[in-house]
Amino acid sequence: MRTPAVYLTVLVIATCGLVYELVAGTLASYVLGDSVTQFSTVIGAYLSAMGIGSWLSGYLQRGIAFRFVQVEFAVALIGGLSAPALFLAFGAAPDLFRLVLYGLVLVIGILVGLEIPLVLRLLKDVVEFKDLVARVLAVDYLGALFASVLFPIVMVPELGLVRTSVLLGLLNAVVGLWSTWLFRPLLGSPGLLRAQGAVACAILTAAFAYSDRLTELSEEGLYADPVVYTKSTRYQRIVMTRTGHHFQLFLNGQLQFSSADEYRYHEALVQPAFAARPQAGRVLILGGGDGLAAREVLKHAGVRELVLVDLDPEMTRLAKDNVMLRELNAGALSDPRVQVVNEDALIWLQHERSLFDLAFVDFPDPHSHSLGKLYTSHFYALLRRRLDPELGLAAVQSTSPLLARRSFWCINRTMEAAGFFVRPYHALVPSFGEWGFALGGVSPFETPAEPALASLRSLDGPSLRALFVLGPDMGPLPAEVNRLNNQVLVRYYEEEWRRWN
Amino acid sequence: MLAALAGAAGASACVGRTPSGRRVAGSIVGGAHALGHRLRDLGSLPLPSRREEIPVAILGAGLAGLSAAWTFERAGLRDFTVLELEDAPGGTARFGTGPVSPYPWAAHYVPVPPSSNRALVALLEEVGAITGRDPAGAPVYAEDVLVREPEERVFFRGEWYEGLLPRAGIEPEDAEALHRFEARMRAFAGERDAAGRRAFDLPRRRSSPDPRWTGLDALSFGDWLEREGLRGERLRWFAEYGTRDDFGATLAQTSAWAGIHYYAARLATPDSESADVLTWPEGNGRLVSHLASRAGVRLRTRALVLDVTPREGSVDVTWLDAALGETVLTRAEHVVCALPRFLAARVIAPWQERPPAFLGETVYTPWMVANLTLSDRPRSHGYPLCWDNVLYGSPSLGYVVATHQSGGDHGATVFTYYWPLVDDDPRRAREELLATNWETWMARILGDLRRAHPGLESLIERVDVYLWGHAMARPRPGFLWGEALRESARPLGRIHFAHTDLSGMALCEEAQDWGVRAAEAVLRARGATFTSLVS
Incomplete structure (x- = not known):
């Protein structure tokens, strides 16, 4: 097993994990307003869910590598589709939005929380413990840095929330697929896993290709034209849309x-x-x-x-x-x-x-x-x-x-x-x-x-x-x-x- | 000793934490009960250090006493004094002030009176609630004094609904019973006796004494509903909300005559709409301010009446001027005693020697009223925030929004929250009221409101609590048309009585009517010429 490659995997999954969290926090602030509350509660729920995930990892006895890859696929799918899912939820059932939000944050947090303990266990016989902990955690934190810098500067302005989340999900799935080769010696037969990975990649690729349509179906889809500005104020929700040379202003959905x-x-x-x-x-x-x-x-x-x-x-x-x-x-x-x-x-x-x-x-x-x-x-x-x-x-x-x-x-x-x-x-x-x-x-x-x-x-x-x-x-x-x-x-x-x- | 007594009145500041640990400031108002209790235990009467003579003394500056002063003032009799125990006038129409809005401490609205209630129409005209007359000569009320829509809503099974009675998921039998109930009340509104008097009228003394209707007084409202087959959970709740709200009494504690009066007297005819309602941010405090300003310096607050002794051709009133710490003897030619019965019972000297039987007959409900100052309107699900907001099935009466009438729909506000303690044993309820500390009251209020307003706690800036030991007399079965009440209103020589306690129903119309009539009786006795507002 090539340990540097495993560190690279850890770097990618750490980046993805933090991005899902940022997507949830941003999206919640975006539709509910009050970003301090939204970010605080999302981060709190996410970190505690990671704690649950770490604790649950103790119950996984055998087939650690197999489980690790499956966790990657699951987090790729759920995290990747979280932004379109949240937008759709807000459009379809605003009252249930918080339920969906914290439900997703909880599940993603638990899955991400499983990752690092599983990686540590995978490498524990290959690398000396003190070096292992030092390197894996260092790379993990480095990933968080990447995510927190790239998210506001590149991802959101260039891709928007939906594409960002789907793209990172896809990256996550690819890394999962790649790790079936990386951990080949530890996996029994990788055929089934690779098939699962391919399905996850296909779903996320399709989601990425249709992300424009997904966006339309969401709250933004309530408006005939692309939304270029939204703000929830104390009094109303302001939305601006744009078509060609013209733009429209809506207050509480009314033109x-x-x-x-x-x-x-x-x-x-x-x-x-x-x-x-x-x-x-x-x-x-x-x-x-x-x-x-x-x-x-x-x-x-x-x-x-x-x-x-x-x-x-x-x-x-x-x-x-x-x-x-x-x-x-x-x-x-x-x-x-x-x-x-x-x-x-x-x-x-x-x-x-x-x-x-x-x-x-x-x-x-x-x-x-x-x-x-x-x-x-x-x-x-x-x-x-x-x-x-x-x-x-x-x-x-x-x-x-x-x-x-x-x-x-x-x-x-x-x-x-x-x-x-x-x-x-x-x-x-x-x-x-x-x-x-x-x-x-x-x-x-x-x-x-x-x-x-x-x-x-x-x-x-x-x-x-x-x-x-x-x-x-x-x-x-x-x-x-x-x-x-x-x-x-x-x-x-x-x-x-x-x-x- | 007496000066120390007087210092016990007023508000005491409190600071505490909500159940979730938020620090909130506030106060408990209504400390005069402690004063009253110690007054009760005061031994002999102190010697006066000052004497004065005056044609008329009015004891008590609630709405009845202030209305008496107003009547004297209008009739040109300007030589009177009004003695009030508390540090502010108004009695149960008192109000409070704060940075957000003034707010009521109890009575908070007046139904638009019929033109025949000339005294109330005259008062409303003076306070600017009437802007003109329609072609038929009927008063036109100012739009900003009539309750602004949306007026009332009720919280029921997780959602707010328009109106006082939730109709969501109502059983057909329940709906039918409600319909019949309304039809019965409308029919009562149209009934008159041979002399043309309405069966149920306001003020109460105008109602027909015909036993066809007064016989209903022997029955409880609950029993009457049962007898008429008016059953169903919603109807019972709705009817009891009415009796708790107006009388501080359960269905079983309210006379059927009073229960019906609540609905029938407010309908001009069987086909008319229920009377519109007039209100101000400070509730009936607006009327108090106006009346107090007319009384001017003749109104003395922190004036504790200790003794009222009839003499030959005069009445001696001994009272403590708490501001100066001295005892004063005021010799008045006439006295209007506008004190609640339980206080009058302690100061009228002849009653000390031979207590008349009627004194023990008045039963008082204690109330807790809280004003919650909020930094913003709480979120709620369903029908939007109204003036009156009621929680179905709650022991409280819900809350009234003090800022509603000011016209704003956003930002800081004050909720006035009402809770009558309707126990069968009012003495025990009173003990519980006074023994419950501020923090516990706050927890109870938040516990009650939380289900309708999750997140309310984070908006609370202040909680000010008023403990009313004797908020209102209960119109219990047999009381309104019984001998005791009739006896208790009879003048005692030169002492004329005025108070809603003498009606057995604590309504603004009754308070004013008693005050005006007592004052007019004095004016007549003095041979003054004036135009009566009540005859």
Whole structure:
């Protein structure tokens, strides 16, 4: 038996073992957030499982070499497929994710824990004990160093988590197969073992070839396009996907915009109000953490000050720092006129005392009570008090007048109940469909007729006027006023969207 | 000696560890029970070092006493004093403050009253809960004072459900019994006697005395449900949740009349929705703050009433001014005694000589109320966090979220957690309440909440516990329409009584009604002209 070759084996399996652990820790942080907790618990579970493995090795009496090779194949398969398995588990049953995670960590840890004791026993008659322990452990720790350096610098950026785990699994299986030659004298008949190794290698090769498909099936597969960014914040899950030249932003799985046609939405949200009040100087945006409504506002030279209130600091940071987003919103959130406040808009309105000329309300649709409260008469009454008593206008995104017609009219009616003079309007945004807005004035106002800017992509005089014409299939429906103490809008919205899904 | 006594009141700070070893700070509030107990053992009355004369003295600054002061103030009688034992007014409507939010210490909501309850409507108008009138003249309530949706949820078999009653996996018979129960309560809401009085009304004194309904008082609510064939585990739990919540009593300890009153009195007609609920982050503490501000410096806290002796044409009130450590004799032309019965029993001098039979008739439930300050909302499975959060099958009543009404849905919060000690022997329950230390209460609370909120412990910043030895009088069978209660409300010369104990039901509407009526009786006796809020 060539002992240097055995040390090389140990180096590879040590590297693989640590990589599986890093994959589990990273993946858990990635989907669950709170990386300190995830890494601590994964490492803890893994190390203790290794302890169990070492202890269990004492019960293996005969055929140590045979067992060692089998352990290699098992760890190759389970460790190699752990990343796709975890992604799939999170996509299919998020509640069971932790169970699958710690289950896998436990099994892999036990198998890895068996490895070193078995190697020591294999070599104990060939190498003197003190040298054996010294060398095997030194190589083992060296492998850990390789893994911990290569994982963040090369593997994750170049390969991604799924490919990294499958590739290391494959390497692990190949080493297992190779050791059937290495330990040939200690193995009875290696034929069966080699067949097993070949099967493991075949499975992992296939997994590697299909790793793109596996990724799609996972949480990333929930989105039509490749995921380029994800973040679980305290408040929501932010995902960005990309296709060709365009990218999309999702919050909690709901599309917020596609860069292909967001200009239609944001021009429609912002520009009609400016058409009515071209001189507006002090502007408020509630929601709109992506900075795209801010971009539209800042096109107007008269704007001296823009306050943007968005709950999630991670969202506004992303809008400021992410290259794609920053380019799309023209660096709006870095503009010196902009002040970003990260607070619940309802709470902010309760304590804010200054006045604004225009306000733009751009929240996700009212699919939960904590969003529904931002569409209540109480909210609009607070908003109204923050607007100039004569010229103040607020434009509110008010979901689809076609797909959620009663919800759309409920928002309209609720704004009226809070004292706004409301003119509803709509725009076609292909990514969303027919989309609705409400322009509310503190005092009565004329329907805007001419945009204040000539450079808009989707709006000129005639098309601006056309926004305020709603066809009969979007006409008024009776709806209750959405109040803090009834939240009827959440119910309307759920009922209406259920019909389309 | 007396100064040392007074020092025993207030909060005592605590630091301890949760079952998993997390260090948590907090306090035990409600130390005045120790004071009361030592007062009970005080021998002879100390000699006064100061004397004063005043037209009216109000004893006790709970909602009843404060409402009396409010009535005097509105009627232009400004020469009164209010004496309160604790360091803050409010009684069981007291509230606490902290860095996150103010929070209630007990009473935490008021059902929207019918327009006919002019006193309560007037008070709510003063605190800004009413923003205007609808075309029919009915008050319009401020949206941020009405409980914000989602209002209530219940934890049942590992998941939170909307509403107070879980319907998951309910047996058809159970569902049918619930349906019949609701129909019966609705029917009671519509019943009136020949004089047009409702069978069950609020305040309670407006209810019909017709034995058709008052006869139900002899029966326990549990027996009545059984008699009517209203059975099933869910219904029993639901009904008992109601009696524990409103009365601090089990189904067997609650009179059927009281049990029905809880539902029927809050429905204007058989077809109407149950009354909306008004609340504030500090609960009914908002009303207390307003009433106390109207009383101003005439409200004296840490004022221990020691003796109340009727004289010819006046009443002598001897009390300890704990702030100055001196004994004061206040000679008042009239007294409104708004003390709970168990305290009144110790200070009304004629009762010391010849204790009337009714004194021993009031049974009090002790309560533990805890305010848990959390660094963040705990995770939960199912329906989202509500204002009122109830655990099916728990000995507690669950918790109310103090920050709910402020509008936020993220970040630090305060949970007000309620636990009535409904033992049949309240004396033993009271002993247990006071003997249980802070750390043990914390462990019990966490043990109860843990199943609904795994990981709650890591969010806990403070646990403040209030031990209410005599939180509320129980409307036990036979008590509400019995002789004792009627007798106990009768004025004693120039002493007029006001307290929910005299209704046998610890409701905000009762407290205010007693306070206003006692004050109006005094105003009439003094020949004042005023517009009555209650007649």
